[in-house]
Amino acid sequence: MEEGALRYLDKIDKMGGVVKGIETGFFQKEIADSAYNYQKDIEKGNKIIAGVNEYQTEDKWIPVELLRVNPEVENIQIDRVKTLKNERDNGKVKDSLARLRRDIDSNANLMPAMIEAVKSYATLGEICSLLKEMYGDYQELIVI
Amino acid sequence: MSKRKKIRVLVAKPGLDSHDRGVKIVARALRDAGMEVIYTGLRQTPEQIVAAAMQEDVDVLALSILSGAHMSLLPAITGLMKKNGMDDVLVLAGGIIPEEDVPILKEEGIADVFGPGTPTDEIVRYIQEKIG
Numbered sequence: 119m120e121e122g123a124l125r126y127l128d129k130i131d132k133m134g135g136v137v138k139g140i141e142t143g144f145f146q147k148e149i150a151d152s153a154y155n156y157q158k159d160i161e162k163g164n165k166i167i168a169g170v171n172e173y174q175t176e177d178k179w180i181p182v183e184l185l186r187v188n189p190e191v192e193n194i195q196i197d198r199v200k201t202l203k204n205e206r207d208n209g210k211v212k213d214s215l216a217r218l219r220r221d222i223d224s225n226a227n228l229m230p231a232m233i234e235a236v237k238s239y240a241t242l243g244e245i246c247s248l249l250k251e252m253y254g255d256y257q258e259l260i261v262i
Numbered sequence: 263m264s265k266r267k268k269i270r271v272l273v274a275k276p277g278l279d280s281h282d283r284g285v286k287i288v289a290r291a292l293r294d295a296g297m298e299v300i301y302t303g304l305r306q307t308p309e310q311i312v313a314a315a316m317q318e319d320v321d322v323l324a325l326s327i328l329s330g331a332h333m334s335l336l337p338a339i340t341g342l343m344k345k346n347g348m349d350d351v352l353v354l355a356g357g358i359i360p361e362e363d364v365p366i367l368k369e370e371g372i373a374d375v376f377g378p379g380t381p382t383d384e385i386v387r388y389i390q391e392k393i394g
Contacts, residue, residue: 150286157287161381170379184360187330258303262273262289 340371
């Protein structure tokens with residue numbers, strides 16, 4: 119097993135490391151392959167999981183009480199954000215986001231600017247939108 | 263079956279949900295069964311999914327959702343499809359969807375819901391019977 123693991127790590131090294139492996143979809147493919155084979159093994163009965171494909175109990179459903187979130191919660195949260203945006207010092211928010219933008223541009227440590235932005239009540243959405251605007255968004259490599 | 267053109271399926275993940283193990287298994291099972299499968303990737307909006315289904319001219323739209331937002335996202339998708347006259351597309355859902363939500367989703371235009379433990383063959387057969 120140890121040998122197998124080392125061989126596998128060696129293989130990853132040879133392809134250029136983990137980042138390269140993610141970029142080329144190697145890891146995504148490995149995970150998807152193993153998930154698919156696992157599922158096939160369960161369906162074919164090659165792998166037995168008690169309660170899933172063998173040794174099931176007669177009564178199939180045990181009623182479970184579900185947590186239902188009141189849809190009104192969404193409106194309450196929207197109102198809270200609106201109130202916050204009306205009541206905070208929007209000049210300060212603007213300045214702190216401008217500083218964050220400058221720090222991204224100059225490749226500085228972003229943490230102080232982000233803490234300042236949070237303290238001025240910039241929202242998570244505002245901070246993330248700026249980061250996405252400057253750096254771009256994660257592009258998923260589709261592997262099935 | 264084999265004389266007809268391949269069944270085209272769009273497999274999609276609506277909303278903020280990155281659980282893609284199941285969706286990828288289903289996508290591959292459908293592909294292994296000879297269908298043409300397109301997968302959108304994670305975190306798609308209803309608008310993106312419906313646009314992709316339209317562009318790809320699919321026979322089936324298979325939606326995977328495990329986030330709990332199925333009661334808002336799935337009707338949003340079927341609603342957009344109705345608006346665009348895509349009544350001929352078979353819409354399926356899978357993931358963590360409580361039993362009692364299924365009849366409501368069916369009223370909203372979801373043909374059927376496949377929960378955890380569904381053998382992939384069952385989904386393949388279901389599609390082949392409905393489309394084939």
